[in-house]
Amino acid sequence: MEAFTRLDAAAAPLPLANIDTDQIIPKQFLKTVERAGLAKGLFYDFRFDEQGVEKPDFVLNQPAYKNAGVLITGDNFGCGSSREHAPWALMDFGIKAVVATSFADIFYNNCFQNGLLPVVLKAEQVAQLMDEARGGNHVVSIDLEAQTVTSPSGAVFSFEIDPQRKQKMLQGLDAIGETLQAAGSIDTYEMKRALSQPWLEGA
C-alpha cells in the first residue's frame, strides 16, 4: 500500500448527500479480476451520457478539476455495497483523499486498506471548502501528520483520525503482515475453541 503523508491537489466539489458505491463505480465494472484500470468506470453515470459521451457539466469533466486529487462531498459518502472497487476506482483516477461530513462504515474501512484518506470535517467547514473550491484557486493541502486541511484561502481545519490507522497510513503498512505476528495467539485460540465448541470443527 502506498503511504499517505501530505497532499497538495485540486479539490473537486460534489455537493450531494448519500453518494453510494453504485454511483462511484457501477456494476458493469465489477466483472474484473484486476484492481487496476477502474478509473474508466469512476462516477460513470455522472460523467457520461447513454452514448458514452462526456457530460460537460459534471465537475470531474471540467478542465479545472480533471486532475483533482481531492473530492469534497456531503453526508454518508460511500454507502451501500461493500465493493472495494470504489476506493480502487477513486485512486486509479487520481483521487487520494475524500473530505466529507460523514462516511459509511465499510467504505471508510476500505479506504484505509488502500491509502485513500477519508477526512471528516464539520458541515460548515465542508461548506466553506466546497465554496472555495468553486472559485479560481481550488488547491487544498492535507497534512496527515498534523491532521489538518488547508483551504485555498488559507483557512486551516483540524480533523480527527484513529491514531493507529494514521500510523499505518503514514507508513503504508500491510495489515495481514501485522496480524500474522499474532499467529501464535490465533493458534492458541483455535486449540481452545476446538475443545469448548467441538461442533465447529470439521464442517
Next chain:
Amino acid sequence: MRPMPGKTLYDKIWDAHVVDTQDGEAILYIDLHLIHEVTTPQAFAGLRANRRAVRRPDRTLAVADHNVPTEGQALGVDAVADEEARLQLQTLGRNVEDYGIEYFPMGDIRNGIVHVVGPEQGRTQPGMTIVCGDSHTSTHGAFGALAHGIGTSEVEHVLATQTLRQKKAKNFRVRIEGEAAPGVGAKDFALAVIGEIGTAGGTGYVIEYAGSAVRALSMEGRMTLCNLTIEGGARAGLVAPDDTTFEYLKGRPATPKGGGWEMALSYWKTLFTDDDAVFDREIVIDAAAIAPTVTWGTSPEDVVAVTGKVPSPDSFTTPDKRASAVRALEYMGLEAGQPITDAKIDVVFIGSCTNSRIEDLRIAAKIAEGRQVAPGVRAMVVPGSGLVSAQAEEEGLDEIFRAAGFEWREPGCSMCLGMNPDRLTPGQRCASTSNRNFEGRQGRGGRTHLMSPAMAAAAAIAGHIVDVRDYL
C-alpha cells in the same frame, strides 16, 4: 464493589472472539467466511503474490451468485454469454480448487444467493462471527450471529489469518413492539426503521432487534429485517436466537447432530442480552402503526406508507438533502404531492437476498393465485437458491406464478443489481423486493420502488403501486 454491568448479545459474541489486541485494534476470530465470484479474485491474487495459504478452507464456503444468468444454468459456466462474467466465474472455480474450499457451482442444486445458502445449509449458526465480501452479510444476524460485509482487502486478510482487525461498534437496540396488521411484515418493519433513523442513522453501531413483533417473525422474516440493517448504515443486525431459530436449524446439513447438537444448543441458549445491559441508543417502534411501506426516491430512507404521498423537497432540512431530493424526484419521474399509488409499474422483481426465500414466495403466490399480471407488465420471480426453487416447485408455487403470467427463473442475485442479463432499461419503473433503490442499481435509468413480496405481487396484478390489503 459495584457488580459488572450486564452484556448485550453483541458484547457476548464480540468477547468470545477476541484473539488478541494490537495497537488498540481487536483481532477477531472469524467462524465462517462466505465467498463469491465478484469480490474475491483480487484477494486470491494477493495471496498468491505473497505466497500465503488459506488458513481455514474448512471454515470457508464459496457460491456463484452475482453474475449468474437466471436461465440455462445446467449448461455450466462455459455457457455464460458475458465474457467477463464467465472469466470471473472460472477464476473462482480455479481458486477454490487450488485452495481446497468447498464450492457450490452454478447448476448445483445447493447453489444460490450466498445469504440464502449459508442459513439453508445450516452453515450459519448462533454465536458465530460471519463475514463475506458483500454488504448484505448482515442477513445472518437473524440467527444471533455477528455478521457483516467486508471489502476485498479484508477478504484476503480473513483468508490468510481467519481473523479480522476491528474496532468495537456501539450498541443500538431497535424494539418493535405489538402486533402488525395483516399484509404488513418484516420488509415493512425494516423500511419503517430506515425511514425513522435514516440511511446513516446506524453508522458506528450494531443493531439488536428485539420486541414482541420481532420475536413473532419467522427466520425468513428475521433475515429480511437483518438484511436491510446495512441500508440504515449499521455494521450488523442481530436477533437473539430462540426456539424459532433452533427449530429452523435442526437437521440442516451442516448443523451439529446428536451430542454435538445438545452441546451447541446449551451454548446458543446463553446468547441473549442481559436484563441490566446498557445500550448506547434505543428506539421503540409500534408495529401496529406500520402500514405497507414503499420507497419513492433513490435512497432506502426515502420511504412512504402506501397510503401516503410523494414528499416535497422543501420538507428536507439541509441543502444537500434538498438537492438530493430534487434530483431523486427528477430521476424517478415523480412529482411532489402525488399519491404513491399513481406510480405505474413496468417490471416486477421478486427475488434477492432480502426476499427470495420460501416464505417470501408463498406470500407472493398467495396474492398472485387466480389473478393475472396486468397487461404490459413484465413480472419475474427468482428463487434464492436451487433448493428454494425445488421446494417451491414441490408446493406448486411455480405453477401458480406461471398461470398468473409471472416468469419463473433460476436462482441468483439477478435484477437486484443487474450484473447478469436481468436489467431494467432507461425509464422503466420496477416494483422490487430487493434492497437498494439507488440510481442505476437495477440498470441504467431504471426506477426502483422497494417493497415486500406481497406488495410487489399486488403491484404486478394492478399495474401500479397498490395497497396489498385490498388483495388479501
